[in-house]
Amino acid sequence: MVHLSVVVPCFNEAEVIDTFHTALVAALEPTRETFEICYVDDGSSDRTLQRLRHLAADDPRVRFTSFSRNFGKEPAMLAGLRTAGGDAVVLMDADLQHPPELVPRMLEMHRHGYDQVVAQRDRAGEGAVRSSLSRAYYRLVRRCMDVQLVDGEGDFRLLSRRAVDCVLSLPESNRFSKGIFSWIGFDSVSFTYQNVERAAGESKWGGRRLLNYGIDGLLSFNTRPLRLAIHTGLCLFLSALAYALWIIGSDLFVGIDTPGYTTLLTVIVALGGIQLATLGVVGEYVGRIYHEAKRRPHYVVRETETSVSRVPARSGLGTPGGRARTTS
Template sequence: MPKISLIVPCFNEELTLEIFYNAVEKVFSQHATTFKNITHEYRFIDDGSSDQTLVELKKLQTQHPDTVHYLSFSRNFGKEAGLAAGLQHADGDYIAVMDVDLQDPPELLPKMLTTLQQGNYDCVGTMRSDRRGEPAIRSFFSRAFYSIINKISKVQIIPNARDYRLMTRQMVDAILELPEYNRFSKGIFNWVGFKTTYLTFENAPRSAGESHWSFWQLLNYSIEAIVDFSEVPLKIATFIGGLFAFLSVVGIIFIIIRKLIWGNSVGGWASLVSIMLFIGGIQLFCLGIIGNYIGKIYLESKHRPLYIVKEQK
């Protein structure tokens, strides 16, 4: 019998777990005809929570031992590690990735399943139709990020797309063949290809609790995504280095000609120092770009695991 695996990363989500479970079960119950002859399971990933998330997961698992499973990390490894762990442990024929805060509406699951069963698509993703309730500066930088990465990367990412999606087993197996340590799931989902369609929904507030993503965490995540899926920053560093090397040659030629024609020494030491400081700053900027890529190589070369499981059931 076909099975749907629901991958649900959790970090300090003790208040939302039961609400999430009841909401999803309600969808399965109300659409029993759609989910006829299809079983489902939950794969909760506790990403080293410091609250009572694991306690709540154990309660859920005790109450529903056949459908609820959990993995608990030894510490916080990040959402990408949680997604990877869920994909590796899910054994369903269809695999869904969802957030536990119900900002990913479970009401879309029946339509997602029906679309996949028609055989025309391998993945049904979701995207928000608006960003209501989000700070204006966060929305601005989000739009800027999608604009930049889609211009400099061969992998195109749909603006406002969520991680929330339902995939076939074949697509998930393809994703699992990518062993990289530095992961940006939205890029990976698109890199592996396969036919994907998107459903839109209106932005909704969290069911409980607060978001654990700060502005700076999102900014750093965006930079990592650009580095993971584009070599353009390296090319920019190369271009800037070449440009300033050319300008320095032009400057040297100018100084030599000026000395031969007028014979006076070159003045303007303050300007010279300013130019040197400016060029030094450009060099450090370029070294920072290169260093970011070298750091990624360094982490990949260690071959450390993405996560460590402390307990599971």
């Protein structure tokens, strides 16, 4: 019986995956707990899959799932949680920004009865602009979302088996794991660790991806943007009504010239922008409904460790994967 499963999503991490695996095993073996490491290759275009094949061939505690293409980190984490069979499951990245030496500490806190143990990073070393935008975003989501998110708390966490089962029971396709982890509840504890730079390669999370991820978070757990659109429309209607009454009254009792085209053009452009923004918000929700209604699988699997031999192949390429299968 496996006590601990470590789920590691990977995307183009060939430069660091061997170093990460060595560090993780070195951190876990002194705990004397039975463990498995579940890697998920999210359609990497480098040699990540070949390295995972060799790790699985050399170490029976290694399991891996490889996607047919890049589906994103959320499906990769979901696939890892479905693969994991341990009583406790740790989610972490392969770039060593999540220090493996913290996992035994998470296990120790889990033994005190906590279903979620969250490693919360500080923002040491981050740029001032990125840190300010992040703090502003978390202040916004705390006001808007139906779940509580804490700045610095990410995917690096330990989940008990019953917490994992609750996460897997949620059927939605548009997944925002930070919100899901908060939504399921249970007893949680967190600790802070110092921010660490990537061991190699470049971050996959550029400004555009972070912006889209932030929008996903805002829309996944509340309908307040729709309510904000209603309130904005009502405010504009009342403002326009008051302005019209003021113009009529001034014209009747004072006698003034009708406002010119500049005012009219400004109002039209402003209202047009607000209408387009409102349609965009509504469209986001409709698009999510459409995506959920299709009920497509979250990802497609190319191969797993069971479809390749555990004897290392020649030339370092591994054995070609088996027939692709679909996992919902």
